[in-house]
Amino acid sequence: MDEEYDVSANVAWTSLSHTPVATTTSPPMASSATHSILHTSHLALIWMIADPHLQGTGLTECILSGLLSVDGQKVLHMDRNDYYGGASASLNLTQVSNSGLASLVARRTAVVFEKEVRRRQERGGGDWDQPWTGRSYSATGEDYAVDLIPKFILASGELTRMLVHTDVTRYLEFKQIAGSYVYRDGRISKVPSTEMEAVRSPLMGLFEKRRARNFFMFLQSWREDDPATHQGLDVNTCLMKDVYAKFGLEPGTQDFVGHAMALWLDDDYKTKPARPTIDRIILYTQSMARYGKSPYIYPLYGLGELPQAFARLSAIYGGTYMLDKKIESVNVDPETGKFTGVTSAGETVRAKKVIGDPSYFGAGKELEEGGGKMRVVETGKVVRAICILKHPIPGTDDADSAQIIIPQNQVGRKNDIYIAAVSSAHNVAAQNVWIAMVSTIVETSVPEREILPGLQLLGSVLDKFVSITPLYAPTAPGSDDHVYITKTYDATSHFETVVEDVFDVWHRVKGEPLVLKKREVQVEA
Amino acid sequence: MSRTTSFKLVLLGESAVGKSSLVLRFVRNEFSDFRINHRVSIGFAGAAFLTQTVNLDDNTAVKFEIWDTAGQERYKSLAPIYFRNSNAAVIVYDITQPPETSFEKAKTWVRELQRQADPGIVIMLVGNKLDLSASRKTSTELGKQFADEEGLLFAEASAKSGEGVEGLFMEIARKLPANPPPTRTPASRQGVRVEGQAEETPSACNC
Ligand SMILES: Nc1nc2c(ncn2[C@@H]2O[C@H](COP(=O)(O)OP(=O)(O)O)[C@@H](O)[C@H]2O)c(=O)[nH]1
Numbered sequence: 001m002d003e004e005y006d007v008s009a010n011v012a013w014t015s016l017s018h019t020p021v022a023t024t025t026s027p028p029m030a031s032s033a034t035h036s037i038l039h040t041s042h043l044a045l046i047w048m049i050a051d052p053h054l055q056g057t058g059l060t061e062c063i064l065s066g067l068l069s070v071d072g073q074k075v076l077h078m079d080r081n082d083y084y085g086g087a088s089a090s091l092n093l094t095q096v097s098n099s100g101l102a103s104l105v106a107r108r109t110a111v112v113f114e115k116e117v118r119r120r121q122e123r124g125g126g127d128w129d130q131p132w133t134g135r136s137y138s139a140t141g142e143d144y145a146v147d148l149i150p151k152f153i154l155a156s157g158e159l160t161r162m163l164v165h166t167d168v169t170r171y172l173e174f175k176q177i178a179g180s181y182v183y184r185d186g187r188i189s190k191v192p193s194t195e196m197e198a199v200r201s202p203l204m205g206l207f208e209k210r211r212a213r214n215f216f217m218f219l220q221s222w223r224e225d226d227p228a229t230h231q232g233l234d235v236n237t238c239l240m241k242d243v244y245a246k247f248g249l250e251p252g253t254q255d256f257v258g259h260a261m262a263l264w265l266d267d268d269y270k271t272k273p274a275r276p277t278i279d280r281i282i283l284y285t286q287s288m289a290r291y292g293k294s295p296y297i298y299p300l301y302g303l304g305e306l307p308q309a310f311a312r313l314s315a316i317y318g319g320t321y322m323l324d325k326k327i328e329s330v331n332v333d334p335e336t337g338k339f340t341g342v343t344s345a346g347e348t349v350r351a352k353k354v355i356g357d358p359s360y361f362g363a364g365k366e367l368e369e370g371g372g373k374m375r376v377v378e379t380g381k382v383v384r385a386i387c388i389l390k391h392p393i394p395g396t397d398d399a400d401s402a403q404i405i406i407p408q409n410q411v412g413r414k415n416d417i418y419i420a421a422v423s424s425a426h427n428v429a430a431q432n433v434w435i436a437m438v439s440t441i442v443e444t445s446v447p448e449r450e451i452l453p454g455l456q457l458l459g460s461v462l463d464k465f466v467s468i469t470p471l472y473a474p475t476a477p478g479s480d481d482h483v484y485i486t487k488t489y490d491a492t493s494h495f496e497t498v499v500e501d502v503f504d505v506w507h508r509v510k511g512e513p514l515v516l517k518k519r520e521v522q523v524e525a
Numbered sequence: 526m527s528r529t530t531s532f533k534l535v536l537l538g539e540s541a542v543g544k545s546s547l548v549l550r551f552v553r554n555e556f557s558d559f560r561i562n563h564r565v566s567i568g569f570a571g572a573a574f575l576t577q578t579v580n581l582d583d584n585t586a587v588k589f590e591i592w593d594t595a596g597q598e599r600y601k602s603l604a605p606i607y608f609r610n611s612n613a614a615v616i617v618y619d620i621t622q623p624p625e626t627s628f629e630k631a632k633t634w635v636r637e638l639q640r641q642a643d644p645g646i647v648i649m650l651v652g653n654k655l656d657l658s659a660s661r662k663t664s665t666e667l668g669k670q671f672a673d674e675e676g677l678l679f680a681e682a683s684a685k686s687g688e689g690v691e692g693l694f695m696e697i698a699r700k701l702p703a704n705p706p707p708t709r710t711p712a713s714r715q716g717v718r719v720e721g722q723a724e725e726t727p728s729a730c731n732c
């Protein structure tokens with residue numbers, strides 16, 4: 001490493017910086033314990049996450065800052081919240097119900113909590129007249145780590161590769177999700193992932209089983225470099241619907257293959273070349289094969305662990321994290337329109353590039369904020385319901401956790417409904433309490449009714465907190481103004497779309513694709 | 526037959542009190558007058574922690590997995606994962622500073638640990654920069670008294686001269702349980718092993 005001692009921030013940090021630096025002279029760190037951002041004014045990148053007024057993304061930015069720090073970029077990461085991870089944080093229920101702290105999902109949830117508590121107080125009675133932390137199903141709110149947006153990790157997916165690539169796995173412990181289910185014809189069943197399971201699956205009738213078995217055998221024996229295993233299909237050119245047709249799969253089978261295994265969000269994939277779908281199904285089956293019960297894993301103590309772990313990774317590689325930092329303005333050069341820096345607490349940090357979530361760039365705000373320019377558009381809304389249960393989800397064999405996907409066609413919708421359930425097995429809830437999140441993309445003016453097919457699968461729900469959040473996406477790639485904006489989390493209950501966004505932003509920022517390989521350990525010279 | 530047990534030890538305290546310097550002295554017997562960058566103290570880029578083993582007697586050794594803050598204390602961004610499952614904590618202040626500054630900060634760290642960490646955690650309070658005792662501003666009595674009240678171990682040391690450094694880690698080692706419950710050691714990770722996740726240091730080896 002070219003860096004020996006962090007003698008004065010300037011020298012050391014300049015040597016690592018890939019971009020020209022500002023000329024501020026900072027005092028040596030040793031003599032300064034003030035929490036000033038001026039000392040870091042020459043950083044190449046600034047990251048901001050999770051404006052509490054809007055749903056931030058948190059994890060996307062934390063992954064990116066971790067990866068970019070490992071890549072040798074200087075990263076300054078600022079977060080307005082005083083906890084890590086923005087919307088991907090896990091909050092205990094005391095935090096969730098403290099509207100002063102929370103991001104939008106939490107805040108809206110908190111509003112729902114408060115309203116409900118007040119309503120029941122007015123009616124006089126029940127355990128609702130207790131403060132939240134004294135509620136009957138929890139001795140203390142600390143027993144919970146409620147994910148604001150629960151998502152599961154595909155065991156062989158790209159997020160796992162990122163965790164391994166960066167050794168972030170060191171900070172985390174994972175548990176399997178106990179089951180992956182799909183809804184068909186009014187009930188849920190395990191998603192079969194091998195020809196053996198296909199044959200036993202109650203999802204299909206006798207003849208369909210035989211056809212599905214052939215399809216699974218085709219997938220299992222597929223070898224990329226052996227055309228004999230391709231059964232005459234050129235997956236790069238033929239459409240996925242042709243593959244379905246070749247095996248004669250019913251529409252209901254296509255629903256679970258396309259949505260619960262390939263994890264597509266809609267049916268557009270059918271009229272596209274089969275390659276990505278085949279790849280995704282194989283990824284699913286490989287993930288499934290890794291631990292056996294489901295293709296998904298989940299960190300103990302909740303998803304809030306992930307941004308913390310990537311933040312530590314970034315810090316170890318010289319990145320600087322600042323929590324509780326309010327961003328006053330995003331500055332651009334009036335002539336060129338290019339990003340120049342941000343102002344926080346009266347201090348301006350100069351940098352070449354900025355990455356942030358939509359809330360900093362005009363999402364849901366008047367134009368004078370977010371650098372004076374609307375840089376994001378609303379692409380839809382997500383409805384989410386956090387449900388507290390005292391029992392496992394019916395039909396899951398008492399699983400301590402589960403993912404259930406309700407494919408759009410099964411309930412006459414355009415978007416799938418997702419259910420993600422976790423419990424005390426993951427150190428996120430008290431004993432014998434399950435937390436289930438039901439979510440989907442809003443299609444009507446009564447979003448809560450849209451998640452009903454999901455809610456009905458849960459059995460009796462002890463408590464339910466509904467939130468509706470807008471989804472934003474950037475209007476431009478950022479190459480012109482050096483402002484790179486991430487997407488809002490969608491309704492899916494897995495991380496694949498988040499990871500796509502990480503790859504996309506990396507490509508935009510660096511101008512080259514993100515290539516993950518096992519990190520090489522650099523032994524000091 | 527000797528027995529080595531691994532324990533996770535975290536460092537806490539205000540920025541620039543000498544946390545990384547104490548680690549560097551203990552692990553590599555080195556000192557630098559410059560601010561210690563995490564990469565230097567850790568030895569190679571990207572390591573989460575470094576290790577040092579002390580022998581308690583002929584057949585008992587304690588292996589410390591020492592977690593430094595990586596500078597995250599500077600902007601108050603130390604996360605709960607940092608303390609998670611820690612068996613011991615060294616909370617450092619600078620005796621050349623008046624007690625309202627780094628000593629006061631050390632007290633808040635003690636409270637933070639009492640709130641967040643495992644109740645069995647061994648906490649050692651350290652007044653550092655003892656080589657500069659001519660310009661001392663926080664008295665030994667003040668540190669000792671607070672440590673006694675809170676049931677902490679206490680030592681004064683100098684990362685620069687090395688005085689007291691090994692001793693303080695030895696004292697922690699002696700205080701750690703000889704046979705920790707398996708759920709309380711770094712090697713006892715629950716859950717599934719993610720592909721590529723390195724084999725952690727075993728909690729006990731017969732070698
Ligand atoms: N005189 C003296 N200086 C020390 C001692 N320990 C650390 N320092 C100096 O204090 C500064 C901060 O040390 P560092 O280990 O980086 O502190 P940290 O931020 O707590 O990790 C550096 O300039 C060290 O050289 C000590 O025992 N005596």
Ligand SMILES: [Mg+2]
Nearest residue numbers: 544545561596
């Ligand atoms: Mg240090």
